[in-house]
Amino acid sequence: MLILDYLRLGAGSRLLIRWNLDAADLAAQTALSDFVALCGQESVDVNAEAVDEQSTFCFDDMAGYDVVLYVSKTKSIHRKQLLTGLQDYVGRTTVYRLFDFGYELFELCFRMSKDELQNLNTRVLACAKACSKITITSDTGTDLVVRPDSLASWTSNHGDFRAPFPGVFPCGEVSTYSADIEGVLVADGAINMSYPFEFDPRLDGREVVLRISEGRVTDYSCKDVLIDSLCEKLFEIENANRVGEIGLGTNQTISRFVPFRSLINERVAGFHLGIGSPVKKGAYPDWNCRLHTDFILARPTIRFDDEIVFSDGKWTLSSGMTAEADLYVDAI
Known part of the structure; x- marks a missing residue:
């Protein structure tokens, strides 16, 4: 539901995942691997990269992606950076932030279209x-x-x-x-x-x-x-x-x-x-x-x-x- 309906991704689409998850949270790490694998099964081209508070991001680089998805549990580490970068943004790439990442998120939250x-x-x-x-x-x-x-x-x-x-x-x-x-x-x-x-x-x-x-x-x-x-x-x-x-x-x-x-x-x-x-x-x-x-x-x-x-x-x-x-x- 998230991949096909909410993000509107399909075969040949390009997705950039920028994730920040606790290394000790094995369930979230495994859920991320499963999510990336499922994108692959839908023939979505995925690039996943770990980010932290020091990571930078040039919004010009978004042009090559259909969707940029920031993945985290609760900590919001790039809010200011995103809001600043998107202030005058008019590109075709859509940008999302996904919180509470883990199996409960998918079990509970993506059953309505x-x-x-x-x-x-x-x-x-x-x-x-x-x-x-x-x-x-x-x-x-x-x-x-x-x-x-x-x-x-x-x-x-x-x-x-x-x-x-x-x-x-x-x-x-x-x-x-x-x-x-x-x-x-x-x-x-x-x-x-x-x-x-x-x-x-x-x-x-x-x-x-x-x-x-x-x-x-x-x-x-x-x-x-x-x-x-x-x-x-x-x-x-x-x-x-x-x-x-x-x-x-x-x-x-x-x-x-x-x-x-x-x-x-x-x-x-x-x-x-x-x-x-x-x-x-x-x-x-x-x-x-x-x-x-x-x-x-x-x-x-x-x-x-x-x-x-x-x-x-x-x-x-x-x-x-x-x-x-x-x-x-x-x-x-």
Whole structure:
């Protein structure tokens, strides 16, 4: 699915893989070998090279490739280099960044076709933009009301390359910003963070309760000592208690959360709140934060105005309207 559908590669295509994986991560190394071999079986001409923080790359060299794919686990070592190089890029080569590389990525994240995911994202975008209120509830106690901000931008992640931003995998998300958020969010799915941690991020049995007023976390609680301590330190940082993202997961074939820091968990169909650095375009909103933490729900019910649009792990939009995103952004 990734090779033929999302990357649009076929017999005679040329692919450059620039990978940065931990040498001790044998599963990821083996998965990379299998991926390269599978490309060969599809008659794709592959050049794979290891890169590190000191590696340079001339974007003029891309002309010989159909696709350039940066492969990593979690560490983002070439984000600035890519964004700078792609600023005025008008070539035919498409550029992507693939995170969470390993067998779980392929087992869980590439079962929806690119067209199917894009179609769902455009429908979610249209309905979300048109509504005046988003209500999120759950059996574990979430009762949250979000009023979309007419000045805020909407993003769409469906595995597309839009220069100057590389396409990002795994994909499946629509997001925006709003400060008009009131209620309680009980994160019972997982946590994802823009900074490293070593513990299992899944929250089943150790839920995090966030009480939110005017787009700020005013109080929190968690019975797990480690996560409670983490939240305490997190919310002491300037603006790290402000909601920066309203996230709607759209990859409906991800069937479980994974036990490591991962974008996979964020793409699970449903809802998450990103606390900290906001979805922004230009100077709006007029604040920032150096950290971003996603609190992800496991089994939410989502209403746009009075219509249930998500329940039991599926989007059920009655409207056939579609809309484009306002902003395509490199996620990490």
